[in-house]
Amino acid sequence: MALQPLNDVMITGDQNNRSLDDAIASLILNQRRHQKGWWMLFLFGVLGTCLMGVSIMWLLYQGIGIWGNNVPTAWAFDIVNFVWWIGIGHAGTLISAILLLLRQQWRNSINRFAEAMTIFAVMCAGLFPLLHTGRPWVALFWLFPYPNIMALWPQFRSPLMWDVFAVSTYFTVSLLFWIIGLIPDFAVLRDKATKPITRVIFGIVSLGWRGSNQHWHRYEQAYLLLAGLSTPLVLSVHTIVSYDFASSIVPGWNVTVFPPYFVAGAVFAGFAMVLTFALPVRSFYKLKDLITDRHVDWMAKITLATGLIVAYGYMLEIFFAWYSANPYEWDMANNRRYHGPYAWAYVMLIVCNIVAPQFFWIPWCRRNVITVFIICQLVSLGMWLERFVIIPMSLTANYLPSANRMYYPTFWDFGMFLGTIGFFCTLMALFIRFLPVINIFEMKDLLYKIKTAHPTPAIEPGHEPVGSEA
């Protein structure tokens, strides 16, 4: 059976401004729309957050020793989780900034969602570099260049120092981007609100937005500036995270391909995670007209494309290990993939990250939400395994064979990981319930453009979306 080609309609059904308001704003204004599905997510999230809380308390009380880290494997789940979360946080800014600059209109229905995910993922990620230090109570401020009478500064040569700046900048800019984008929608919610309390709250956070020309002008200027600012950040954050490894002398880490390969991997994981949340939300809240199958299709394609870049990275890793003629690198390459005790992790990673996304070549698989969802789960797992393969496994085998030691995680390693997943779900649940999950005014703008361009549903080049002028 041949599949019907999808038309490029980015909003389906008979929509007008009111129906858009109803579809999106009512998620906040009509709390009855949140049913069992939301409560399940929230409950899972809260339980996970509790686990995270307990894990952190126990960690602060006892020390890093509750984890399985050792010498030589001084970094393990802590940094695996950090890199994984940071990677997930990548899709948001990519969608909101790069796709904005590339004038990809289809981003409008998922950018809010993706940005929220970015912020929450970076929050989860940010926990790890701080908590994985032996003395987080001093690491909290010694890692920042604050003036002090001892004239002691951080060491700017250290990639960890670069991390601090990269991640904190990324978080700040993403947060600003997200909040600024929310202001017009807050105004809509204020205007639509029936309950006084809701009106007051959204009245305050909408910062007196009246939708005047001047407001829109300022808004678009700011939005574009921030988009320009975040674009390099998308590339820089994970590049810098990869420097933690690439600039070291650890066999298996010291690979020049890491920066592009990490960025691609991050986008890969990020899109998988956006789909992981977008698919259930769109089905629970009947938003299929706004996040259409075409959107899913586009995202699956990006996942496939980035997945291929990642696969290329894997090949290069092996190639460099061989081409360098460095016995340590070559032993590491073999140890990881072939005779090492964790070789199963590498096989699983290849299955998840390279084999699974190939199904996206088949259009049916891209449009079937079940296959998309399953493949996205595999990709998330695969990307986690990728970091596991890179980080602890490179450390278990060393230059001096006498230092070779196995690494085994403990309950608390998994506790922290599951805990942050719960924390992330809690934040996502609260976001879905109390903030507009889809950008209302951009959808209206899009609808207007679609309608004015009728009957052609596609956006002609030259019809600029909001904020792309300047």
Added chain:
Amino acid sequence: MNVNETNEKPRLDLEAIRAKLAGQTGKKYWRSLEEVAEQPEFQLWMDDEFPNRSTIMQINRRDLLKFMGASMALAGLSGCRSVFLPEDKVVPYVKQPEELVPGKALFYASSVVLAGYATGVLVEQHEGRPTLLTGNPDHPASKGALDSISQAEILNLYDPDRADNVTYLGDISTIETYDVAVRTELEKAATTGGAGLRFLTGSVTSPSLAAQIGSLLKKFPNAQWHAFEPAGRSNIYDGATLVFGKPIEPIYNFKNASVIVSLDSDFLNATETPGSLRYARDFADRRRVTGKTGVMNRLYSYESGPGLVGAVADHRYAVKASEVYNVALALASGLGLSVPAATVSGPAGKDLDAVVKDLQANKGQVLVIAGKHQPAEVHALVFAINEVLGSFGQTVTLVEPIDVTADSTKVKSLKSLVDDLKSNKVEQLFIVETNPGYTAPVDLDIATAIPKARFKVRFGQYEDETSKLCDWHIPQTNLLEEWGDARSFDGTVSFVQPLIAPLYSGLSTLEFFGRLQGKSLGGYDLLRAYWKQTGLGGDFEKSWRQVVHDGIIAGSEAKSVTAKVTLPVFPAPKAGSGLEINFRPDPTIFDGRFANNGWLQELPKPLTKVTWDNVVHISTKTAAKLGIDIDDTVRIEYKGRSVEAMAFHTPGHPDEAITIHFGYGRKEGGNVATVSGQDGGGFNAYLLQTSDAPFIGTGATLTKVSTNTADIASTQGHSPLQADHVFDDRDIIHDWTLAEFTTKIDDILKEEGEKSKEIKENNLYPEQIFQFDGAQWGMTIDLNTCIGCNACVTACQAENNIPVVGKMQVARHREMHWIRIDRYYSGTDENPAVTWQPVACVQCEKAPCEPVCPVAATVHSHEGLNQMVYNRCVGTRYCSNNCPYKVRRFNYFNFSDNQPNYSEQVEASFVGNANIPGPIHIQHKQGIPLLKMLNNPDVTVRGRGIMEKCTYCVQRINEARVESKKTNSPLKDGDIVTACQQACPTQTIVFGNIADRESQVSKLRNDPRAYLLLEELQTRPRTSHLAKLRNPNPEIKSFPAFSKGGES
């Protein structure tokens, strides 16, 4: 409250006080008559916080408010500190002693006694606290080095588990009560001449103690002295009796030995033989090669278990312990002695002719030595072989036994004591130091025998298994708290002097025996009186001061005796059947007496690198035959008894045999000694040992109980990651045979030069990194002389306040030792060659750890040290990841405060494998945080979450630099000695200024054998390693493969 009532002082009962004072002996201070009278009011007065205040009602309102205000303010101040930290009490000197400068360590000569034999030490003392034991360079048994067990004595001193009270039937009693009881008993014993009086001691070499026991025995002519050492040397004396007719002690001189044959002797190990440090030194001196040429001795080792000697041997043969007799017979008959013929199977037999030829060719420079566990016949043969090879007077000196208990006609065995006990002949039993309740062979059934004595006293440092069998336990002082003497391996009299007042109430051995004679004198008086009587030559006062200062009586070594071997009739060798079982003392905790010592428990055992446990050593082939894998729990059945143990494949172990070590499975004797299960503790090998075949038995069976259930914590290998061998393509170990090295040295140098040149050409860094015109520190480690004895590991631990982490943490690979001795096998699993490679921080000039630290906690000094700033460290552990040598250690928990806690780790069942130390607390005893007193005040104690590593003992460098600046005299080579270097018996480690072309370290760094570990990484280490050389017999082809065999 009735003021008058509380303030009324009851009348003192002066009569009672007089009576009390009259009953006292010796010096005893009392503060007031009330104290003497022990009135309850005095106790109240003592307990009262403000004894001289009136009641609160007598204070007027204004004063009360003043007090309240003041106390509030003070409460605030005290809150700053005592909430978080223990309260410190500082008592300044009112009159400072003349020789004492606070912050400056003092050193005193003393001795550490192991199984009777003394090794001279210098004790470092900080403000009255002994903190470190180092070898006494003037002492013949030490020459400045010190083994791990002797160094760890300092931890025993501060052990909170040491017995601190006189107990009677488990209840606290007093020494006075004991004195009364003893007096009554001895009066009773005197009526029969002491027929029921028995003393049981370990080996005794102390002249003063021997004299004391002798005079006791004179007083009680029917009394009997028994001696028992679980890993004793009686076989040697028995062997000597076979050939000489009387016990004779051989002392070896490795300096003169060009060819050495070890018949299952581990003469480099302190648990094997007294004088091992000296032997190691002399042995290594004959292997030292400098420059392009050199001469080395040759060592053949026939070995029945994992040992240090086999690891350094040029030819090692794995031979069952029972077959060593065959080897000895074959050697003897090969040398023309008329002994029964014997065949030796395997490679050992094949090469025997070549060995005999080598021995004959080197007559007069040959040394044959047998292990103390080998039967008397082997020792007899060894005496005969040494005589025929002309070794007597050259490499072997014969002396009268140093050990007073060696003569079995005078000092009876444990077995005869048990026989007497069982036939109810023993009335009074005094057990001194030795712990037969744990160490006696199981067939003696000591637990039912000892209680048969009517009056039984145990004198020892710990309330252990034996104490539980006795009525009285009298605490013994530590060596560092008492006066005493002992003789070293060559007979030199060595003195023990106290460095600190006894931490607990206790008696020294001299004082204990003194009291039995009614002399309640102090140890000093007893010792002095003995030597005054014996005489020290010349003016006694002067000589006394001299010997106490030196720690030895110079020239007091035993006089050699001439003895002639008369060959007895040797029994024909028996073919052993069944699985052979070998009992050996543990290489770290000896016979179990050091089981409560965390340093020794955590010290990786040589070769196996196992910590905290003993295991069943078994060869891979035999294990495969029995279907046993490493980490399986197995049951050893032997003579109808069985124990469960953990199996461990030991490469090079002979087939059809197992080796088990004593010392574990303790039931009493301290928190650390009695750990069990996941915390270590092993199994009790004494439960299988029988008195008829104490060290070698046959007929054991080994069955698997469960698969992979044992959890052995080992610091190297024992993982799927192949940590035992150097991969072929890695250039980590440099080794050659001596012949190869001397003939091809120029080619080797050329090749290495080209390699270094290539590395230098590919270098982005400038050739000279440091532009500092001062000292540049460096170190060399000679793989050729390293014997893998671990002395440096313990020295580093003691010097640098390195914590003990416990078995669970070692299993998690979090041991904290700053220096480790890597052990690489090469060749076959059946009989591999071993290479030791000590690795500590190599102080890279371009240290990869430095640029990655985000807070600059690890930085370079202008003298080339890679320094760790503990206070600045936040614990990202990036430096450890980026260290190619993996020498950095991280405090994953608050290890330093958990020192006494290593056994108290809580196993939360739901946590799976994660193990968490129990609540953090400092173990106090009598209000003193004892283990903290052990800390070296010159070295920071690291807390949780901090990275640490070797600093080249920077505290010693700094102290020497300060001294040199103060005296305005430049530092000389050898002024600074690192702790590892100081302890090393073979002078493998050399430290110094590499900028000084004339320093020893500079010369060694430029030696043809010197190489930089992982030079290709451009880290530019300041520590160089020197290649290992082996000296195989060219006639022997079955030469174990090397890691870089044949390469030139």
